[in-house]
Amino acid sequence: MENQLVELCLQAASVSRDSIEKWRRQRRTLERLPSQLADSLLRRLISRRILFPSLLELFKHSVEELDLRGESSVDAEWIAYIGAFRYLRSLNLSDCRRLTTSALWPIAGLERLRELDLSRCSKVTDAGIRHLLTITTLEKLSISETGVSANGVMLLSSLRNLSVLDLGGLPVTDLALSSLQVLTKLQYLDLWGSKITDKGAAFLQMFPKLSFLNLAWTNVTKLPNLSSLECLNMSNCTINTLLEGDNNNKAPLTKLIVSGATFGDEFEAFHYIETTFLTFLDVSNSSLHRFYFLSHINALEHLDLSRSMIGDDSLELIACIGVNLKYLNLSHTRVSSAGVKTLTGHVPNLEFLSVSHTSVDDVAISYMSMMPSVKVIDLSSTNIKGVIHQVGPESDPVLSLSALQNLQHLGRLNLVDTQVTEAALYPLENFQELRELSLKSVSLTDISFNYTSSMPKLTNLRIHDGVLTNSGLNSYKPPSTLRMMDLRGCWLLTEDAILSFCKTHPHIEVRHELVHIYPSKQIVSNSASSSRSTLKASQAKQKQEVPVLPCFLDQRLKYSREELLALQYSSVSRAPPHDRDVVLPNTQSD
Amino acid sequence: MRKEETVKLISAEGFEFVIHKDAAMVSQTIRNMLTSPGSFAETEHGEVTFPEISTTILEKICKYFYWNLQYASGKQTEFHIEPELVLELMMAANYLHT
Numbered sequence: 159m160e161n162q163l164v165e166l167c168l169q170a171a172s173v174s175r176d177s178i179e180k181w182r183r184q185r186r187t188l189e190r191l192p193s194q195l196a197d198s199l200l201r202r203l204i205s206r207r208i209l210f211p212s213l214l215e216l217f218k219h220s221v222e223e224l225d226l227r228g229e230s231s232v233d234a235e236w237i238a239y240i241g242a243f244r245y246l247r248s249l250n251l252s253d254c255r256r257l258t259t260s261a262l263w264p265i266a267g268l269e270r271l272r273e274l275d276l277s278r279c280s281k282v283t284d285a286g287i288r289h290l291l292t293i294t295t296l297e298k299l300s301i302s303e304t305g306v307s308a309n310g311v312m313l314l315s316s317l318r319n320l321s322v323l324d325l326g327g328l329p330v331t332d333l334a335l336s337s338l339q340v341l342t343k344l345q346y347l348d349l350w351g352s353k354i355t356d357k358g359a360a361f362l363q364m365f366p367k368l369s370f371l372n373l374a375w376t377n378v379t380k381l382p383n384l385s386s387l388e389c390l391n392m393s394n395c396t397i398n399t400l401l402e403g404d405n406n407n408k409a410p411l412t413k414l415i416v417s418g419a420t421f422g423d424e425f426e427a428f429h430y431i432e433t434t435f436l437t438f439l440d441v442s443n444s445s446l447h448r449f450y451f452l453s454h455i456n457a458l459e460h461l462d463l464s465r466s467m468i469g470d471d472s473l474e475l476i477a478c479i480g481v482n483l484k485y486l487n488l489s490h491t492r493v494s495s496a497g498v499k500t501l502t503g504h505v506p507n508l509e510f511l512s513v514s515h516t517s518v519d520d521v522a523i524s525y526m527s528m529m530p531s532v533k534v535i536d537l538s539s540t541n542i543k544g545v546i547h548q549v550g551p552e553s554d555p556v557l558s559l560s561a562l563q564n565l566q567h568l569g570r571l572n573l574v575d576t577q578v579t580e581a582a583l584y585p586l587e588n589f590q591e592l593r594e595l596s597l598k599s600v601s602l603t604d605i606s607f608n609y610t611s612s613m614p615k616l617t618n619l620r621i622h623d624g625v626l627t628n629s630g631l632n633s634y635k636p637p638s639t640l641r642m643m644d645l646r647g648c649w650l651l652t653e654d655a656i657l658s659f660c661k662t663h664p665h666i667e668v669r670h671e672l673v674h675i676y677p678s679k680q681i682v683s684n685s686a687s688s689s690r691s692t693l694k695a696s697q698a699k700q701k702q703e704v705p706v707l708p709c710f711l712d713q714r715l716k717y718s719r720e721e722l723l724a725l726q727y728s729s730v731s732r733a734p735p736h737d738r739d740v741v742l743p744n745t746q747s748d
Numbered sequence: 749m750r751k752e753e754t755v756k757l758i759s760a761e762g763f764e765f766v767i768h769k770d771a772a773m774v775s776q777t778i779r780n781m782l783t784s785p786g787s788f789a790e791t792e793h794g795e796v797t798f799p800e801i802s803t804t805i806l807e808k809i810c811k812y813f814y815w816n817l818q819y820a821s822g823k824q825t826e827f828h829i830e831p832e833l834v835l836e837l838m839m840a841a842n843y844l845h846t
Contacts, residue, residue, distance in 0.1 A: 163812050163841035170829035180831030187835045195842055
């Protein structure tokens with residue numbers, strides 16, 4: 159409720175072009191507008207998509223931050239107006255795909271600019287970099303995935319105040335990196351996908367303040383010790399030595415990502431790394447096969463071991479250091495229920511646990527019920543049946559899921575592609591904190607609806623491939639908190655039945671191959687929020703679902719999600735993917 | 749209205765608005781002025797002068813105070829703002845923390 163009237167004013171100012179016409183002539187007032195109000199007003203106009211270039215001129219005396227990311231309409235005319243923003247401190251033009259090198263020229267006059275983001279403006283080339291060289295105040299610059307070459311990168315050496323430099327996806331060579339050595343204030347350097355080799359990696363020692371380094375997808379195999387490095391990403395590299403040398407001045411590493419990395423034969427598992435401060439470790443999909451080093455990383459909070467070689471025998475090492483652990487991903491590993499047993503009692507703070515695509519069975523559930531802080535459990539594609547048959551002829555089978563009732567914080571449960579039968583879902587009725595439930599099985603019938611009716615906090619419900627019927631859907635009483643219901647693959651449902659359900663429950667977003675309804679309310683709130691969140695939301699939605707016509711249903715089953723996404727782009731000649739982002743949600747909501 | 753329960757808000761042009769204290773307290777800034785310890789002139793006389801806020805805007809602000817009280821008590825109506833007043837009102841609202 160803080161500053162509600164300001165919020166009401168912002169709304170009133172950005173209702174329509176007509177309302178803009180009413181206030182845009184008040185130039186004196188606009189000039190006096192405090193920058194934080196001007197920033198909010200401009201952001202609102204952008205997210206409402208009623209901003210046009212000449213309107214920018216009104217803000218030239220007041221705005222300090224301008225975020226135009228993803229605005230496909232931004233072109234030379236826009237930049238010409240922005241060039242007059244005297245107090246501009248931060249300018250985000252990432253994903254403005256129409257932006258060209260020549261359009262950037264007016265930016266050269268922004269004397270107070272400290273932050274500039276041109277990521278993924280693919281038409282910006284080396285000549286565009288020349289326009290930036292006059293802005294010696296620049297501290298943060300992102301030019302990842304632009305058309306800049308190694309020569310353009312070398313030009314950046316004259317921007318001596320740079321502390322953050324994102325060169326991801328650019329063909330940066332060893333020579334270009336060596337010319338950047340004069341940037342001694344550099345703290346953050348992103349070089350993923352560059353042409354840096356071991357020779358170039360040696361130059362990195364020349365940056366005394368470097369704390370963040372991304373070398374993913376490069377040919378670097380030997381990284382020397384960097385005395386101030388806190389965050390390192392070397393995923394998908396072949397690593398022989400890591401941070402070797404100088405025992406007195408070791409990198410105070412807190413975050414290490416080596417997912418998909420191949421480790422050389424002579425690699426001494428993390429021997430040289432100072433592990434006192436390490437809290438985040440991602441070794442997923444890597445070739446690592448010895449895990450002894452884990453037993454020293456006492457501060458670890460986030461551990462991703464998915465698709466690694468880890469097995470039950472190594473889980474004891476995790477148990478040793480489990481006190482601080484909050485996130486543990488063991489999916490796609492050889493871990494079994496016996497391994498989960500090793501962890502019980504040693505992970506008092508664990509919040510996220512994934513054992514999907516492993517061989518764990520119902521016994522593991524009882525062990526998980528002894529992990530008091532768990533909020534998210536992913537059991538998808540495991541051998542979970544939901545029932546434990548007791549030894550002895552007289553005893554009744556036990557419903558294993560009932561053990562999870564003890565977990566007071568359990569908010570998300572994923573049981574997709576397990577062998578859980580409907581009868582075994584009965585304990586779910588008593589899950590008081592559950593917000594998200596995912597089920598996928600061909601044996602699920604209307605009864606599974608009934609179990610969810612009594613969950614007081616359920617917001618997201620996913621039931622895939624079940625034999626749910628129209629009458630079941632009609633008589634379903636969803637909990638009042640439910641916001642999203644995903645019923646894809648429930649092939650017995652008809653369009654009419656789903657639409658009538660949506661009419662009775664307008665606040666619930668329903669997803670199904672035949673219909674996709676966004677709740678009417680949400681559209682309004684989306685457009686009113688900042689452009690950043692709407693863009694993210696639309697991207698996130700797109701990631702989750704590939705638009706599929708019902709007649710192609712069988713085709714869909716043949717491909718994985720990644721493959722489908724790839725197909726999606728190949729079919730549409732060369733439309734830039736971002737434009738599709740904007741278009742897609744509209745076509746889906748039809 | 750008893751005098752102790754009211755407060756006088758004075759615009760740049762010298763117009764005086766006498767409103768309930770409860771209503772004026774919707775503004776965090778006015779609340780601080782009226783409740784802060786020590787004997788500020790504002791606290792003693794129940795008068796606050798706003799040399800930066802014009803009469804039109806201060807009138808709108810007063811209307812908003814009462815609307816806000818109603819809104820908080822469950823009577824949810826729309827508060828209409830004329831586009832012409834938007835900028836000035838926004839600045840005043842920002843200053844008054846309301």
